[in-house]
Amino acid sequence: MAARPTVDNPTRAGYGTLLRTPRALTFLVPAFAARLPYAMLSLGIVLLVLDTNGSYGVAGAVAAVSAVAQALVGPQTGRLADRYGQAAVLVPSVVVHALSVGALIALALGHAPVWTLFLAAVPAGASVPQIGAMVRARWVAKLSDRPATLNTAFAFESVTDEFTFVVGPVLATAIATGVTPAAGLIAEAALTVVGGLAFATRRSTAPALKTPEAGTKRASALANPGVRLLVGAFLGVGTVFGAMQVSVTAFAESVGRAGMSGTVYGVFAGGSMLAGVLYGMVAWKHSARQRMLGCYALLVLGCSTLWAMPNLTALAVAGLFCGLAIAPTLITGYTLVETLVADGAKTEAFTWLTGAIGLGLAVGSTAAGQLIDHSGPSAGFVVPMVGAGLGLVALVTLRRLLVAPSTATRTVARSVPLRPQPAGAASHG
Structure with missing residues (x-):
């Protein structure tokens, strides 16, 4: 399979053109229902455990265990989807998820020992x-010959991700507080099952399976150093998400305006959504690698001002500029990973990037919380600056790894006796 040129086709492709892609809506609609719970699970766990156990520490720890399990196991399910097909992985996944969430709810309501909550949180997470990665893999299968439209598709998916992370927590909170704390998780599991199964039935738009030749071994997308570099970069982006959530809340409480924390964080997320929409409408002439370095540098610049903001208004403005760099960074990362890996490893590669964000979120929120406890609310904003700064250093230092490999190195089915070139992988936005 020939490597794609590093400079994208300058022809502009709009969102209308994208959504008119044949059969696109048949998988986009159920995918939205299935990915909305992705942003509901952690908060749903916190609200339920807090109500039944009364400890913020226990509630946060159970949610963190779930998030880490998701980040570590998700890429493995992505690899299985590449090998056996999306439906073959989705159906058992949603069944296990529903049973695990049900067990977690029952244990919490029954005031079971805390260790049992952790035990149930692992399979639940x-x-x-991994609907987001699977949708992106479907776009690649349909638009591999139209790079400009594919870039718009990645922008559309990043905006959708941002939207779900704005709507999901609000929905989970409204249901949990308006009905019962357990209802938030019940709704999460129901949406996962209904949306996941509906998405799985849209087999006609799923990527074709790439069967390895006899006597060959399929390599992991993570074997490619470019993929590992992007995973590290996305880990840095995840620390920005996690630290912002905790730090904005703490800062708002410290100035006596706790109710404004959601608004300030919403400005941050809104900036990312706006930038993602506009980014997907531009006919870019620079290579994806150049855009990745530029977007990530802007992210670091935005994060470097957060700790010095004197009030909530200034923090909201700084958060807006920081958010403007988020979606373009993620979109470009997914574009890069698609060019780095062969067809038989794309879902896994996308999932590694998504998992890195989740893991970074857990690390960022934990580190920011520790700094806030010891040094005050503004100290938490040091975490996104450091996390993103380390990601930029890695990207600049190792940027040569982000060049698409030659035809020979893009195969993932390789002979066992030989020591082949590693298959590449990248991330999504």
Whole structure:
């Protein structure tokens, strides 16, 4: 399979053109229902455990265990989807997820020992369907010959991700507080099952399976150093998400305006959504690698001002500029990973990037919380600056790894006796 040129086709492709792609809506609609719970699970766990146990520490720890399990196991399910097909992985995943969430709810309501909550949280997180990665893999299968439209598709997916992370927590909170704390998780599991199964039935738009030749071994997308570099970069982006959530809340409480934390974080997320929409409408002439370095540098610049903001208004403005760099960075990362890996490893590669964000979110929120406890609310904003700064250093230092390999190196089915070139992988936005 020939490597794609590093400079994208300058022809502009709009969102209308994208959504008119034959059969696109048949998988986009159920995919939205299935990916919305992705942003509901952690908060749903916190609200339920807090109500039944009364400890913020326990509630946060159970949610963190679920998030880590999701980040570590998700890429493995992505690899299985590449090998056996998306439906073959989705159906058992949603069943295990529903059973695990049900067990977690029952244990919490029954005031079971805390260790049992952790035990149930592991499969609940590990079985979250990787719908975002699967949707991106479907776009690649349909638009591989139209790079400009594919870039718009990645922008559309990043905006969708941002939207779900704005709507999901609000929905989970409204249901949990308006009905019962357990209802938030019940709704999360129901949406996962209904949306996941509906998405799985849209087999006609799923990527074709790439069967390895006899006597060959399929390599992991993570074997490619370019993929590992992007995973590290996305880990840095995840720390920005996690630290912002905790730090904005703490800063708002410290100035006596706790209710404004959601608004300030919403400005941050809104900036990312706006930038993602506009980014997907531009006919870029620079290579994806150049855009990745530029977007990530802007992210670091935005994060470097957060700690010095004197009030909530200034923090909201700084958060807006920081958010403007988020979606373009993620979109470009997914574009890069698509050019680095062969067809038989794309879902896994996308999932590694998504998992890195989740893991970074857990690390960022934990580190920011520790700094806030010891040094005050503004100290938490040091975490996104450091996390993103380290990601930029890695990208600049190792940028040569982000060049698409030659035809010979893009194969993932390789002979066992030989020591082949590693298959590449990248991330999504």
